[in-house]
Amino acid sequence: MIIFFYGDNNFKAKQKINELKTKFFQEIDPNEHSFNVLDGVMVDLTEISQTVNTGSLFTKKRLTLIENIFANKKVSILEELLNYLQKNNLEKSDDILVLYEPKLKNQKGKIVKVSPNGEKDSPLNAKEKKLFEFLSQQKFTQEFKPLTPAELSGWIKTEVEKRGGTIKSAAVTELINYSNNDLWQINNEIEKLINYKPATEIASSDIEKICSPAIDDNIFALTDALGNKNKPLALKILEDQYHLDVADEYLLAMLLRQFKIILQLKVSLNNGESPSKIGPSLGLHPYVAQKSANQTKYFTLAQLRRISSELTHLDYLNKTGQTDFRTGLNLLIAKM
Numbered sequence: 651m652i653i654f655f656y657g658d659n660n661f662k663a664k665q666k667i668n669e670l671k672t673k674f675f676q677e678i679d680p681n682e683h684s685f686n687v688l689d690g691v692m693v694d695l696t697e698i699s700q701t702v703n704t705g706s707l708f709t710k711k712r713l714t715l716i717e718n719i720f721a722n723k724k725v726s727i728l729e730e731l732l733n734y735l736q737k738n739n740l741e742k743s744d745d746i747l748v749l750y751e752p753k754l755k756n757q758k759g760k761i762v763k764v765s766p767n768g769e770k771d772s773p774l775n776a777k778e779k780k781l782f783e784f785l786s787q788q789k790f791t792q793e794f795k796p797l798t799p800a801e802l803s804g805w806i807k808t809e810v811e812k813r814g815g816t817i818k819s820a821a822v823t824e825l826i827n828y829s830n831n832d833l834w835q836i837n838n839e840i841e842k843l844i845n846y847k848p849a850t851e852i853a854s855s856d857i858e859k860i861c862s863p864a865i866d867d868n869i870f871a872l873t874d875a876l877g878n879k880n881k882p883l884a885l886k887i888l889e890d891q892y893h894l895d896v897a898d899e900y901l902l903a904m905l906l907r908q909f910k911i912i913l914q915l916k917v918s919l920n921n922g923e924s925p926s927k928i929g930p931s932l933g934l935h936p937y938v939a940q941k942s943a944n945q946t947k948y949f950t951l952a953q954l955r956r957i958s959s960e961l962t963h964l965d966y967l968n969k970t971g972q973t974d975f976r977t978g979l980n981l982l983i984a985k986m
Contacts (some may be wrong), residue, residue: 652741654785656751657794658764661751661833666792667715670748674713684712687970690719690749690965695730702740702747712745717966720751720763720778727776732784742789749785756793797833802826806836806891810852813844817852824857832862834903838896869904870941873912876986877948884983888976898975902968905979911938916946957986 653670655663675682686701693716702714719731730827735738740747753764755771761782762771774782785791797805803822810817817825829835839861843852848859868887875884891901918928929939949957960982967973 651743651746651790652735652785652788653746653748654751654753654788655748655792655794657792658752658755659794659796659833660752661837662797663752663794664792667748667750667788670746671713674711674746676889678711678787679713686712686714687966688714688716689966689970691721691723693719693722693727694724695727698731699734702745703738710744714746715748715750717750718753719749720781721753728781732777732781735784754782756795796831799826802831802836805833806840809840809898810844811836814848815844815852817843818854820852821852821857823860824854827858828861832907834900838900865932869908870945872905873945874948876983877945879986881983882935885980888979888983891978892976898968902961902965902975902979905964906958908942909954909958909961911942912945912949913951913958914938915943916949916954918952919943919946920951957982 654668657663673683674685679685688697688701698714698716702712720726722728735747754761754774755764757771761779762773763778764771771966803819803826806822806825808818817862825836825839829839834983839857842860843856847856868891872884872887876879888901914932915928918932923931928943932939935940964973964975964978964982967978968975
């Protein structure tokens with residue numbers, strides 16, 4: 651079976667993947683011996699075929715997740731993968747292959763690749779189109795689009811109710827404004843709000859007391875410290891966040907998002923765009939745009955691209971159990 655997910659709603663896609671994993675572990679592989687994650691950026695066809703085709707003594711089925719194969723730098727990998735999938739008739743296999751492409755999205759009816767370096771999105775080349783067309787025709791294909799304002803409001807209310815709370819409509823709007831539509835942050839803020847008011851309806855005043863605007867000021871402070879090469883301060887800010895029980899995944903998501911914002915702003919400023927117009931064109935809250943624009947002077951484009959790449963790799967290593975998040979982030983900071 652081939653399952654294909656794509657789209658830049660990373661939160662909903664990861665949520666769906668976690669649901670698939672949970673169901674697989676509960677129904678087929680309680681010991682989790684038959685699940686593998688492959689880094690699509692680095693993987694080759696030999697590793698894919700060995701992983702997908704390797705039988706297990708414990709279960710009859712395997713679940714393999716490949717993320718970001720369209721970002722692989724090997725010229726022939728997409729053509730090789732397409733031939734392999736067609737030749738082995740994997741869509742009819744009992745084994746489950748999940749391919750997730752967070753950097754592909756539907757833009758006005760055309761599939762484009764989201765640039766990792768803050769530059770203009772690019773159309774698919776011929777080999778990318780062929781693989782995408784094959785995958786998108788599979789029975790289990792889903793695009794994860796950003797939620798519309800109405801969908802986002804409904805999602806927030808549902809999530810609050812799932813966790814045993816209620817929220818006023820005005821508070822929903824306030825939370826959206828604070829979060830800049832970031833589902834990872836909204837999810838984290840909902841958890842904080844439920845813990846703060848477990849048996850009372852959440853109001854706008856609660857958002858102002860508990861929540862942080864779009865990117866936490868501590869994230870700005872951390873990137874400031876990194877930009878100024880003040881590693882002791884950066885590590886202290888991190889330790890403070892750990893003591894406050896801020897989720898590792900949230901910290902990493904916010905750090906990665908912030909460096910990508912700085913990168914986008916740096917590219918735009920270098921292209922001569924007006925600072926007053928860049929923020930709105932990128933859909934940034936004025937507060938976030940101003941703070942982030944000030945941080946562009948700390949880093950070169952090469953540094954920003956390297957840091958973004960290393961944070962993305964750390965995210966992969968953490969999710970696949972190859973490193974501890976906190977150790978990995980401390981090592982990354984030490985290298986800066």
